[in-house]
Amino acid sequence: MHKKALTSQPETAWIFDVDGVVTNNDTRTVVETEILQQIIERLKRKQPVALNTGRSLTWTIETVVQPLMNQSEDKRIFDLFFPVCEFGATWGIIRNGETSKFIDPDFTPPEFLKIKFKKIASKYTDSMFYDETKETNITTEIKDGVDYDKYQEGRKEFDQEVSELLLEQHLNDEFSLVSARLGSTIAFKNANKGLGAKRIFTLLEQKGIKPKRFITFGDDLNDLEMGEEFHKSGFEVIHVNVGEKNQFSNVQTNFQIIDTISSFDKGTLEYLTSFNK
Ligand SMILES: [Mg+2]
Numbered sequence: 001m002h003k004k005a006l007t008s009q010p011e012t013a014w015i016f017d018v019d020g021v022v023t024n025n026d027t028r029t030v031v032e033t034e035i036l037q038q039i040i041e042r043l044k045r046k047q048p049v050a051l052n053t054g055r056s057l058t059w060t061i062e063t064v065v066q067p068l069m070n071q072s073e074d075k076r077i078f079d080l081f082f083p084v085c086e087f088g089a090t091w092g093i094i095r096n097g098e099t100s101k102f103i104d105p106d107f108t109p110p111e112f113l114k115i116k117f118k119k120i121a122s123k124y125t126d127s128m129f130y131d132e133t134k135e136t137n138i139t140t141e142i143k144d145g146v147d148y149d150k151y152q153e154g155r156k157e158f159d160q161e162v163s164e165l166l167l168e169q170h171l172n173d174e175f176s177l178v179s180a181r182l183g184s185t186i187a188f189k190n191a192n193k194g195l196g197a198k199r200i201f202t203l204l205e206q207k208g209i210k211p212k213r214f215i216t217f218g219d220d221l222n223d224l225e226m227g228e229e230f231h232k233s234g235f236e237v238i239h240v241n242v243g244e245k246n247q248f249s250n251v252q253t254n255f256q257i258i259d260t261i262s263s264f265d266k267g268t269l270e271y272l273t274s275f276n277k
Pocket of ligand 1 (some may be wrong): 017018019020021218219220
């Protein structure tokens, strides 16, 4: 797609990590549905909104995009909604409520790596499952109803085995193991929240949209890569941290980081509603 001439300069573009930010950590669904209403209000004001997640596009459409679209009769507003998944390697473009799916062909993992990873995962099925919907990342996730501490115990060993696999296959230069709250993922090293941010930037550019400022939301340390990427491109950035308080207190950035009082999805809603006042 070609770059379009600049057609709009909204005040703010809103960028959300998904797990623990839009969806609830326990149910892994949208529990604070008011967040969806808040997103819709912004879309109606022609402010672009994007998701930047390690999740698959299939999962993200089912869990966030569809419930979001169900909240508005006018489907054209979602032309400004951009789901960017698998750390920037897959994304959706929405026209009149229809989502087209895209994959960056540079991010296809070798089949043998998937098979070996799956074999390791098969030893830990009491607490985790292999995510079949991923197209570029290789992921296991915590099973529903499993005690988090118990999951962490098994996950430590699992991560150790996966790290050894990457080492023995000499794949450490190309891939890394990302250990997030709800799952472990082998991801391409150059696919990360920063690539997701770049993808969002390109998608906006293709529509001729140049926001004045980006407000990014995350609960994990790696979510800061979004803010860093937008800041590097010369934009004003505010990063809203809804995860562990003060987790960035020793991190130097040239943009503002705000810790919400409430945590996770409740923190997201807290910021979105206070911002409207
Ligand atoms: Mg998260």
